Amino acid sequence: MVQKNTNIRLTLPVVCFVWQIAMIILFGVFIRYDEESDTHWVETKAHDNITSDIENDFYFRYPSFQDVHVMIFVGFGFLMTFLKRYSFGAVGFNFLIASFGLQWALLMQGWFHSLDPQTGKIFIGVESLINADFCVAGCLIAYGAVLGKVSPVQLLVMTLFGVTLFAVEEYIILNLLHARDAGGSMVIHTFGGYYGLTISWVLYRPNLHQSKRMQGSVYHSDIFAMIGTLFLWMFWPSFNSAITDHGDGQHRAVINTYLCLASTVLTTVAISSFSQKTGKLDMVHIQNSTLAGGVALGTAAEFMISPYGALIVGFLCGIISTMGYIFISPFLEKTLKIQDTCGIHNLHAMPGVIGGIVGAITAAAASESVYGKQGLINTFDFTGDFKDRTVLTQGGYQAAGMCVSIVFGVAGGAIVGSILKLPIWGDPADENCFDDEVYWEVREPEHQESIPPILEYNNHMIHKRQDL
Amino acid sequence: MVQKNTNIRLTLPVVCFVWQIAMIILFGVFIRYDEESDTHWVETKAHDNITSDIENDFYFRYPSFQDVHVMIFVGFGFLMTFLKRYSFGAVGFNFLIASFGLQWALLMQGWFHSLDPQTGKIFIGVESLINADFCVAGCLIAYGAVLGKVSPVQLLVMTLFGVTLFAVEEYIILNLLHARDAGGSMVIHTFGGYYGLTISWVLYRPNLHQSKRMQGSVYHSDIFAMIGTLFLWMFWPSFNSAITDHGDGQHRAVINTYLCLASTVLTTVAISSFSQKTGKLDMVHIQNSTLAGGVALGTAAEFMISPYGALIVGFLCGIISTMGYIFISPFLEKTLKIQDTCGIHNLHAMPGVIGGIVGAITAAAASESVYGKQGLINTFDFTGDFKDRTVLTQGGYQAAGMCVSIVFGVAGGAIVGSILKLPIWGDPADENCFDDEVYWEVREPEHQESIPPILEYNNHMIHKRQDL
Amino acid sequence: MVQKNTNIRLTLPVVCFVWQIAMIILFGVFIRYDEESDTHWVETKAHDNITSDIENDFYFRYPSFQDVHVMIFVGFGFLMTFLKRYSFGAVGFNFLIASFGLQWALLMQGWFHSLDPQTGKIFIGVESLINADFCVAGCLIAYGAVLGKVSPVQLLVMTLFGVTLFAVEEYIILNLLHARDAGGSMVIHTFGGYYGLTISWVLYRPNLHQSKRMQGSVYHSDIFAMIGTLFLWMFWPSFNSAITDHGDGQHRAVINTYLCLASTVLTTVAISSFSQKTGKLDMVHIQNSTLAGGVALGTAAEFMISPYGALIVGFLCGIISTMGYIFISPFLEKTLKIQDTCGIHNLHAMPGVIGGIVGAITAAAASESVYGKQGLINTFDFTGDFKDRTVLTQGGYQAAGMCVSIVFGVAGGAIVGSILKLPIWGDPADENCFDDEVYWEVREPEHQESIPPILEYNNHMIHKRQDL
DSSP: OOOOOOOOHHHEEEEEHHHHHHHHHHHHEEEEETTTTTTTTHHHHHTTTTOOOOGSSHHHHHHHHHHHHHHHEEEEEGGGBTTTHHHHHHHHHHHHHHHHHHHHHHHHHHIIIOOOTTTTEEEOOHHHHHHHHHHHHHHHHHHHTHHHTHHHHHHHHHHHHHHHHHHHIIIIIIIOOOOOOOOOOIIIIIIHHHHHHHHHHHHHOGGGGGGOOOOOOOHHHHHHHHHHHHHHHHHHHHHTTTTSSSTTTHHHHHHHHHHHHHHHHHHHHHHHHHHSSSBBHHHHHHHHHGHHHHTTTGGGGGOOOHHHHHHHHHHHHHHHHHHIIIHHHHHHTTTSSSOOOOOOIIIIIHHHHHHHHHHHHHTTTOOOHHHHHHHHHHHHTTOOOGOOOOOHHHHHHHHHHHHHHHHHHHHHHHHHHHHHTTTSSSSOGGGGTTTTTGGGGOOOOOHHHEEEEEEEEHHHHHHHHOOO | OOOOOOOOTTTTHHHHHHHHHHHHHHHHHHEEEOTTSSSTTTHHHHTOOOGGGGHHHHHHHHHHHEEEEEIIIIIIIHHHHSSSSSSHHHHHHHHHHHHHHHHHHHHHIIIIIBBOOTTTTEEEEEEHHHOOOOOOHHHHHHHHTTTTTTTTHHHHHHHHHHEEEEEHHHHIIIIEEEEOOOIIIIIIIIIHHHHHHHHHHTOOOOTTGGGGGGGGGHHHHHHHHHHHHHHHHHHHHHHTTTTOOTTTHHHHHHHHHHHHHHHHHHHEEEHHHHHTTOOBBBBHHHGGGGHHHHHTTGGGSSOOOOOOHHHHHHHHHHHHHHHHHIIIIIHHHSSSSSOOOOOOOIIIIIHHHHHHHHHHHHHHHHHHHHHHHHHHHHTTOGGGGTOOHHHHHHHHHHHHHHHHHHHHHHHHHHHHHHTTTTTSSSSOOOTTTTTTGBBBBBOOOHHHHSSHHHHHHHHHHHHHHOOO | OOOOOOTTTTHHHHHHHHHHHHHHHHHHHEEEEEETTTTHHHHHHHHHOOOGGGSSSHHHHHHHHHHHHHIIIIIIHHHGGGGGOOOHHHHHHHHHHHHHHHHHHHHHHHHIIIEEEOOOOEOOHHHHHHHHHHHHHHHHHHHHHHHHTTTTHHHHHHHHHHHHHHHHHHHIIIIIOOOOOTTTTIIIIHHHHHHHHHHHHTTTTTGGGGGGGGGGGGHHHHHHHHHHHHHHHHHHHHHTTTSSTTTTTHHHHHHHHHHHOOOOOOOHHHHHHHHTOOOOBHHHHHOOOOOOOOHTTTTTTSOOOOOHHHHHHHHHHHHHHIIIIIIIIIHHHSSSOOOOOTTTTIIHHHHHHHHHHHHHHHHHOHHHHOOOOOHHHHHHHHOOTTTTTOOHHHHHHHHHHHHHHHHHHHHHHHHHHHHHSTTTTOOOOOGTTTTGGGGBBOSSSSHHHHHHHHHHHHHHHHHHHOOO
């Protein structure tokens, strides 16, 4: 067996330092506080006749922002701790790439969405922070597909390009096509899912079975993963409502997501139990498929999909996602050579596509009788250049957006995957995958702590016998 | 030993599927967005002269809702992970029954509390979601008493009836008796506690000692349980204030609960330490009794109980609850044949009753001089049919509400317990209680992961010696 | 080896009981609801022409308060669980001393900051709760230095004096010097850091190596610690903005802290990787140094430090803090005889001092052209007695505040350390440090649970051989 060189003592520090310095310079040139976070807000208030500080966008969005923030760092991070010996990498590298990604996202999204033409500056506020976290989510999804098989340097490269691609496809989908996608079924989950899957396909490892001993979970690692699952599940209503319209928009998105996710849990349990001989549940399904409903409502959460509509979406997603883990993942690995560590195809890619379709259909089916005249305009933002767009056209553009996100995911993943294949990034050998010891100081093996008393006795017995 | 049939491959999926489909149909018929979450909100605003979106109830209650949501899924779920090998069941089944329960609760509470007589519809908003979570809490409390001894199908049945009973007793207590109980000392904790204890009593297992090896905690499972404890403890102020009056009502409920819980921690530690020969603390007490103050302030949190009053309630509850674990739980098990896995009698039932009494007394002692004329009316909602009620009468009705919750808990528990006794639910044999292997695929025993290196050495030694 | 008497069966319960009763009495005499949490709020609203309940301070600060609350109990508590066998003590004693400390803080801070001269009462609201949590944070930081080496009684004594000293230095810095320190770089972190370090210095244990086997982490304890790290990291924007000005003040503090912390993660990873032969990362650095940026922006978060300024502060802090763990901590222990279990010098003391300096410089460099005339007055509160203060003077007073916090930390720590040295507090012997068994009932050693099957086989083999 050829030992690969996993020494990242130069590459990792250099990448971190240089990129962070670049961020500082670019922020210095481009990023400024927006008017609601600037000390001149007192003048803005007087000028705009705003009577109370509470009408600052901060108070509309900050609680949701913090929930989203928890999803990014604890949710995604802990969801991936399920492997028996890759929890440091799961939660630690997630931490690293999210921290870099959100800075780069503020710049990329700023340039594409909110660059002020007069001053050449990007003005940021709480909504920008949420969008940056969203952008990062796409890359963290992709991380799930390659978990345990790449080096942190590769992850940073993947994030750099991922955020860049994200900002472009987001610009096309939301601004040019004027599709709605507040919770990111298309923009975040479909893109992120296919981006990660394609990278994993390019980086296919035929001899991955050599690290079989490190795959799978142990009892405690499965419980750690449930921390991730639950924080994602509980805060998903905040995710889907974080940047929707003030008032009824946020309110409705929360209700829809809350209901949809509850429904998903029941069908996930049903399929998981039915798939085993004696009806036993599988932690993999509970940890992942229960979340599929939140993904699938990312586009339609702010629409008048109605409470039972949300339940139906959740119902179907629980089934499809769990089936995915049982049938599709093995097929992808054997036939298509896609090794998807966390099963992001079942949790993000597929439900994302479903979400895009649900969004297109519900948009096309929207009507003034249900939404009200002004409600329809508000919900789909039929203003400015788009004030004459019909709901049917809107449905078409939603579907087009869906395709854009898939194309960007697959094409982007292919290119970035090829870059990551270069033998310079310090990725682990096949037999060392899924092992924290490669990139982390793992001080003391657990067994030394938990065994001594009895083992000492054993050794003692053995030594005594040797003395005979 | 007769092996019981714990195969739930048919029952669990069927129950999940059928019930979820029933939910979808009933939601289709009954549930609609309320006016603050409907796209017509823009018209409502104009009509009601509401100047800012921030006056949508969403912004008053959403942060508290999310805290309550965390308590339900992470709080209750992780609190029950303390058993060494039942953490999957604790956090997983909690997840399942809460997800079902909240849907059913929206319907049941809707029918009883907010069915619109004209349209025959139930209009839901963020407050409905909070109430649904509250309703579910009652059933999760009951789960604590039977943890490890029942099948997930039994838990679903328990939740179906539990939510139904909850909605009825809540209607009687809050609407007919017009008692106040914002944090649910009576409605949630007393009812849930006695409901679970009575079920446990009906399902008494004389040979439970056969699974003795699975009872108790291990080091790491106790730390997981502390995650549950702390999130319950920290967010309890949100629980008790989530549906209280806007403004001072929510504000005051938070202050009272915050103080009360702090006080509980100190007396819990005191009694726990004093109960052991060398003053060592017991994790069971720290995990549970520290929360009793929150339970006991569920009714009075919104009243002018005054800061030191809140401290006194917490002081007493820490003592009583810890004493309960030391003296009453063994008595309940030996003499009354009530096997209470989590000690919900000490954490919910008893403190709930204390809370009901505290509520009755503080209501009866309320006065215009303390509350102000309008403050008194607002706090006790002395409007409409109840505008002439005196505080003394109110105190009496509070006490009556207390009794209703106990009666519903005990009678309901007896009936539901009998149903759960039928030999069709797939519950585990006495020697398999508290064991995740019964209902979960437990992939790889932890020891296989943690021992090899040294053991291999040992085996090596042994084999070498055998070669001699 | 002389076994020390660690029996705390009398001292701990007595201290808890007596102090809690004292709290009740003092609260009865002094503490009342403020006007926004009192039922008379309805009258206040009418009197002050407040049109909506949402303008109650509760809605401006409650979400931040809950985040801070999580930081105090889960953040600090779990951050300290990294030791292999001191997780109960970490999370449990943290729980205890925070619960006592926040009560005492409400009184101490009330007497110094908000005692109403007419009524002799302290009126509390949500901002008081935040400040009490802040005050407690100082003592929890100090706990980090002595973790594993002191008894819970000592911790309570340390908290009693710590809160007292805190209230005084806070009064001097914020009221007399009129320095700004919303996130507490000086008041909380510098004070708490030096307070703890000095106590640890006084309590120096030359033979601490005798408990070497209990030092360091195991795999799972490092993951538990990451729960603490992440909740601190994610919610630090709430910490630094919780009591800043409504509107743009809170908004800006959040943006600055969010950016600063992201930057810190990258340089922490860089230095950590570079410090090891093969570039492996060290969990100690990831768990701690990633937070240094939040500490260092505690003073300046509300200023117009500008986004790139925040990134620079984070950049430097990641480097300095990680270097601290690598170079300074060993130096402190060997040369200065300061045993700092959690490395609070690198996470709190040093970054706190940096934060004070950053605050002084950015205050001195503030200008009307950047802040606007009214913005400058608002940000630095140049009103009343201080309406003629210049930014340069302000910078000077900021620096003076810095010195006050160090002096209070060191002097206070020296005195309190001497008190804690008395041989009456039940602290553990050198060979029993960092061991939960001293103060906790640890029911069942983990190895008994995880090993049996294979070991039994082993024993069996051995016995068989003995029979030969």
